[in-house]
Amino acid sequence: MNSVTSKCLILLVTVLILRALMFPSFPGFEGIEWSNLVYIRTPLLNFDFGIRQDKFLVAPQIVWGLNNQKIAFARACLTARMLNRTLLMPSLSGSLFYKEIDLLQPISFDKIFQFEKFNTLCHGFVRLAHYSDVLNRTEVLEMEKGSGRRWTVERDLSQLKEHGKGSFDDHEVIRIVGKNPFLWHDHWPLKDYAKIFECLYLTEEIAKEVDRVVSRIRAVGREITGNTQAVEMQKNITNDGPSFEPLPYIAVHMRIEIDWMIHCKKLERRLNATQICSDKKEIVERVRNIAGLKTPVVVYLAVADKLLNNSSILEGWEDGFVPFEKKKLGVDGIYKKYPYLIQSAIDYEVCLRADTFVGNSFSTFSSLIVLERTQKMIRMNGTNLCGENVRWPSYAYNIPGTSNGPKRWITNMSESNLQSISYGTNHISC
Numbered sequence: 001m002n003s004v005t006s007k008c009l010i011l012l013v014t015v016l017i018l019r020a021l022m023f024p025s026f027p028g029f030e031g032i033e034w035s036n037l038v039y040i041r042t043p044l045l046n047f048d049f050g051i052r053q054d055k056f057l058v059a060p061q062i063v064w065g066l067n068n069q070k071i072a073f074a075r076a077c078l079t080a081r082m083l084n085r086t087l088l089m090p091s092l093s094g095s096l097f098y099k100e101i102d103l104l105q106p107i108s109f110d111k112i113f114q115f116e117k118f119n120t121l122c123h124g125f126v127r128l129a130h131y132s133d134v135l136n137r138t139e140v141l142e143m144e145k146g147s148g149r150r151w152t153v154e155r156d157l158s159q160l161k162e163h164g165k166g167s168f169d170d171h172e173v174i175r176i177v178g179k180n181p182f183l184w185h186d187h188w189p190l191k192d193y194a195k196i197f198e199c200l201y202l203t204e205e206i207a208k209e210v211d212r213v214v215s216r217i218r219a220v221g222r223e224i225t226g227n228t229q230a231v232e233m234q235k236n237i238t239n240d241g242p243s244f245e246p247l248p249y250i251a252v253h254m255r256i257e258i259d260w261m262i263h264c265k266k267l268e269r270r271l272n273a274t275q276i277c278s279d280k281k282e283i284v285e286r287v288r289n290i291a292g293l294k295t296p297v298v299v300y301l302a303v304a305d306k307l308l309n310n311s312s313i314l315e316g317w318e319d320g321f322v323p324f325e326k327k328k329l330g331v332d333g334i335y336k337k338y339p340y341l342i343q344s345a346i347d348y349e350v351c352l353r354a355d356t357f358v359g360n361s362f363s364t365f366s367s368l369i370v371l372e373r374t375q376k377m378i379r380m381n382g383t384n385l386c387g388e389n390v391r392w393p394s395y396a397y398n399i400p401g402t403s404n405g406p407k408r409w410i411t412n413m414s415e416s417n418l419q420s421i422s423y424g425t426n427h428i429s430c
Contacts, residue, residue, distance in 0.1 A: 051127050056134055057085040058175040061106060063093045066344035067364040071422055072181035074196040077126040078188045083164045086127045094339035105339055112345060114201045121199040134173055141171040145178035156185040190415040194375060202349060206342060210349040213331050221247040221298045224322055249298040251354035252287060253366045256280050257304050275426050276362050278398045284316050286397045287358055289405035295320030302347045358406055361396040362424030370394045371421060374411040385410045386430040396428055
């Protein structure tokens with residue numbers, strides 16, 4: 001140990017240990033967790049940085065419809081990711097009222113979605129925290145979002161980059177003030193949003209309510225088939241013996257409410273376009289013309305009953321298509337127990353689980369359902385998403401397809417932003 005060689009060897013080992021502790025760098029490794037730092041790769045800024053658990057971002061209360069709120073939440077998460085911060089659990093809005101602050105009905109994120117499961121599934125990508133995790137609540141830096149035409153995408157991106165370094169980054173908490181996150185500029189590819197949506201699971205209480213609604217729909221299907229032995233399941237024989245599949249149902253997101261018809265007519269005039277609005281007659285005709293659909297079949301109509309100005313939505317479907325909405329199905333009592341946001345979350349999941357889904361490509365609700373169904377199809381069916389006999393097909397009734405049926409619809413997962421999901425499009429992939 002007294003030799004020069006031994007002393008040099010000890011010194012070299014000490015330096016290597018100190019370097020490993022102070023400057024962890026593992027080229028080519030995309031997910032390194034060290035202390036409270038999780039390293040991830042962000043294509044937008046083209047460098048590695050961590051999701052810190054001691055730096056936080058606060059977003060304004062999230063408002064509007066369920067799916068606008070989901071998009072706003074995802075955008076807040078991606079903003080926090082870009083700033084290398086943990087997002088403090090935001091407040092959602094239980095009602096549709098957003099102009100009157102007193103009527104917003106704030107509702108905590110974890111009353112709708114599972115907090116811990118979100119962090120587990122999105123680990124290494126984005127992270128949520130409780131306000132109790134903040135040590136210093138007095139020295140909060142406010143970052144005001146600009147507005148108007150002069151506040152360009154480039155200016156917004158520059159502001160975000162600026163607040164991710166230097167004295168701005170020294171603050172434990174940055175609070176973004178101004179407009180709803182849904183209206184923030186979009187700097188992220190669709191796949192980043194899709195990753196966050198995949199991490200959103202309803203609470204167990206709400207999920208059980210969804211199970212009750214879906215079970216009732218399938219029970220009606222059993223009654224329609226008239227087969228008392230195969231009422232619960234359809235029996236198939238496979239090489240491994242008998243297997244069972246639930247009786248199928250169609251879910252139709254029927255947008256014919258007063259507020260929607262006013263909105264879509266204005267949109268058609270502004271865009272000088274057609275194929276946005278569809279009345280009840282057109283929707284029924286196109287659903288009936290879906291190629292290869294086996295009948296009789298239950299058609300679940302997802303529609304906001306209190307906004308409906310057409311009491312005849314259950315008429316005109318003809319033989320083989322048996323339509324039900326909440327009241328006729330006998331599940332309206334389940335919905336009435338909850339505020340608007342949870343009612344919408346239940347309907348969303350019922351449509352998501354449907355064997356066939358038909359919606360409007362200019363509806364955010366429909367578009368997000370098709371996005372999730374597309375992801376499911378990719379995992380199960382590979383690349384042949386527009387082929388025949390695929391599972392979980394989706395259609396857009398506002399766009400004519402084969403034999404005057406609705407157009408087959410999948411989400412283009414290579415989109416560079418969420419524009420087509422947020423505001424609608426006639427350019428659907430199939």
